[in-house]
Amino acid sequence: xxxxxxxxxxxxxxxxxxxxxxxxxxxxxxxxxxxxxxxxxxxxxxxxxxxxxxxxxxxxxxxxxxxxxxxxxxxxxxxxxxxxxxxxxxxxxxxxxxxxxxxxxxxxxxxxxxxxxxxxxxxxxxxxxxxxxxxxxxxxxxxxxxxxxxxxxxxxxxxxxxxxxxxxxxxxxxxxxxxxxxxxxxxxxxxxxxxxxxxxxxxxxxxxxxxxxxxxxxxxxxxxxxxxxxxxxxxxxxxxxxxxxxxx
Ligand SMILES: NC(=O)c1ccc[n+]([C@@H]2O[C@H](COP(=O)([O-])OP(=O)(O)OC[C@H]3O[C@@H](n4cnc5c(N)ncnc54)[C@H](O)[C@@H]3O)[C@@H](O)[C@H]2O)c1
Numbered sequence: 001x002x003x004x005x006x007x008x009x010x011x012x013x014x015x016x017x018x019x020x021x022x023x024x025x026x027x028x029x030x031x032x033x034x035x036x037x038x039x040x041x042x043x044x045x046x047x048x049x050x051x052x053x054x055x056x057x058x059x060x061x062x063x064x065x066x067x068x069x070x071x072x073x074x075x076x077x078x079x080x081x082x083x084x085x086x087x088x089x090x091x092x093x094x095x096x097x098x099x100x101x102x103x104x105x106x107x108x109x110x111x112x113x114x115x116x117x118x119x120x121x122x123x124x125x126x127x128x129x130x131x132x133x134x135x136x137x138x139x140x141x142x143x144x145x146x147x148x149x150x151x152x153x154x155x156x157x158x159x160x161x162x163x164x165x166x167x168x169x170x171x172x173x174x175x176x177x178x179x180x181x182x183x184x185x186x187x188x189x190x191x192x193x194x195x196x197x198x199x200x201x202x203x204x205x206x207x208x209x210x211x212x213x214x215x216x217x218x219x220x221x222x223x224x225x226x227x228x229x230x231x232x233x234x235x236x237x238x239x240x241x242x243x244x245x246x247x248x
Contacts, residue, residue: 001028001029002028002029002222002226002227002228003025003028003029003030003082003083003222003225003226004028004029004030005029006025006029006030006031006082006083006225007030007031007032007033007074007075007078007079007080007081007082007083008022008025008030008031008032008033008081008082008083008084008085008225009032009033009035009070009071009074009081009083009084009085009118009122010022010025010032010033010034010035010085010087011035011036011059011061011067011085011086011087011088011114011118012035012036012061012087012088012089013032013034013035013036013042013045013046013087014034014036014037014038014041014042014044014045015036015038015041015045015187015188015189016185016187016188016189016190016214017087017137017182017185017187017214017217017218018034018036018085018087018088019034019045019214020213020214020215020217020218021085021087021217021218021221021222022034022045022046022049022054023048023049023050023218024215024218024219024221024222025083025218025221025222025225026049026050026051026053026054027050027051028222028226029051029053030053030082030083031053031055031078032046032049032053032054032055033054033055033057033070033071033074034046034049034054034055034056034057035057035059035061035067035070035088035118036056036057036058036059036088037058037059037060037061037088038058039058042056042057042058043056043058055074055077057070057073057074061088061110061114061115061117061118062106062109062110062113062114062117063117064117064120064121067114067117067118067121068117068120068121070121071084071118071121071122071125072121072125075125080125080128080129081122081125081126081129081132082126082129082132082133082225083132083133083134083135083225084118084119084122084126084132084133084134084135085134085135085137085221085225086114086115086118086119086134086135086136086137086159087135087137088110088111088114089110089111089137089189090106090107090110090111091152091189091190091192091193092107092151092152092193093146093147093148093149093152093193094148095148095150096150096151099150099151103151104151107151107152107155108151108155111152111155111156111158111159112155112158112159112162115136115159115162119134119166122134123170123175126170126173126175127170127173127175130173130174131173131174131175131176132174132175132176133175133176133177133178133224133225133229134166134170134175134176134177134178135177135178135179135180135221135224135225136159136160136162136163136177136178136179136180137159137179137180137182138156138159138160138163138179138180138181138236139152139153139156139181139182140181140182140183140238140240140243140244141153141156142156142157142160142181142236143181143238143244144244149193156181159179160179160181160236163177163178163179163234163236164234167233167234168234171233171234176224176229176230176232176233177233177234178224178229178232178233178234178235178236178237179235179236179237180217180220180221180224180236180237180239181236181237181238181239181240182212182217182238182239182240183202183206183211183212183238183239183240183241183243183244184198184199184202184211185211185212185213185214185217186199186211186213186214187214199211202243205243205246206240206241206242206243206246207241207242207243207245207246208241208242209241210241211241212239212240212241216239217239220237220239224237
């Protein structure tokens with residue numbers, strides 16, 4: 001077991017990639033805190049985590065104090081914290097000129113400020129433990145343009161920059177900060193902005209003629225948080241079946 005004795009926090013873990021990472025980490029022995037704003041989803045997801053190693057926290061990542069309370073509680077129960085995955089997101093695609101202010105605010109508050117809040121809450125625990133691993137969920141949307149995704153891609157670009165910044169700031173504490181950039185992966189969130197034709201055309205454009213599954217993304221996350229990656233810091237790892245290097 002690669003994560004035996006480790007404690008991990010994953011935001012947005014009620015479904016999609018967050019839930020897959022929770023299952024994968026727990027199957028490798030980690031105790032996992034699943035934070036999500038959707039109470040029904042996160043309760044069910046935590047109950048299904050292998051080995052009974054999941055704990056649900058109903059938290060909106062926009063609420064700085066609630067994020068801190070959840071992470072502090074979990075760290076106290078586990079005697080510390082080793083892994084933090086910043087995964088929560090709100091998807092919304094439209095031409096920038098049509099984006100309503102409240103939707104833009106919501107996306108930025110969840111996608112960027114929510115990551116600040118969990119880093120603020122989690123970092124002292126990781127330092128106290130003498131090191132650990134952070135993963136921020138970026139996207140291949142940073143590498144090329146995606147129609148109507150101006151706000152979403154801006155958020156993911158910010159997380160890439162934040163990843164490099166934090167990798168340097170926290171490296172001296174033995175904390176490795178990296179990012180994962182999935183291509184399109186069928187999840188509830190991605191399916192709300194990609195239609196059937198969109199999935200097919202994306203698949204066709206990848207050199208491997210396939211799209212990654214949530215479990216494959218989770219396997220890459222497992223690698224990055226495990227000791228197998230102990231000299232890897234500040235990278236953004238693409239899991240995209242090669243679509244970003246395929247060209248037009
Ligand atoms: N699926 C993809 O194709 C894809 C591609 C590239 C990057 N990503 C990134 O991976 C991450 C996960 O994506 P996904 O496709 O699994 O998304 P998803 O929408 O399927 O799941 C996101 C989860 O976050 C939760 N959430 C939303 N707002 C929240 C809030 N305010 N506080 C706490 N939880 C909240 C939702 O309830 C949901 O369970 C995101 O950061 C996304 O940008 C996904």
